[in-house]
Amino acid sequence: MNTVGNKIRLLREERGLSQENMAASLDMTQSNYARLEKDDNRISLPRLIVIAKTLDITVTELVGEKANNVINQSNNHEAVTYLQSTFQSDKEHIQTLKDEIEYLKKMLDKFLEK
Numbered sequence: 001m002n003t004v005g006n007k008i009r010l011l012r013e014e015r016g017l018s019q020e021n022m023a024a025s026l027d028m029t030q031s032n033y034a035r036l037e038k039d040d041n042r043i044s045l046p047r048l049i050v051i052a053k054t055l056d057i058t059v060t061e062l063v064g065e066k067a068n069n070v071i072n073q074s075n076n077h078e079a080v081t082y083l084q085s086t087f088q089s090d091k092e093h094i095q096t097l098k099d100e101i102e103y104l105k106k107m108l109d110k111f112l113e114k
Contacts, residue, residue, distance in 0.1 A: 008055070015056075017054070022054060
């Protein structure tokens with residue numbers, strides 16, 4: 001049974017959004033989006049998050065107790081891995097910026113000493 005896909009379709013229609021609108025928010029074609037509404041096993045966690053935001057509801061409200069039918073372990077693992085990777089990348093970028101600031105402070109101090 002396609003519980004989440006049907007719920008997404010109903011909410012989308014209630015809000016007056018077309019499949020084209022939803023597809024654009026997910027950066028996909030309308031035909032691929034239509035398949036998501038028909039086969040909710042194709043919905044990954046990152047897509048589910050964007051759909052929920054577009055429909056102005058929470059992911060929990062969207063999936064209810066049927067979450068296991070939509071988000072299988074591999075999709076959940078991929079989402080967690082992506083978030084961890086993004087966090088690590090941000091952390092490294094922040095450290096690089098801190099190092100650059102420290103270097104610039106030293107250069108400024110040397111310049112002011114002259």
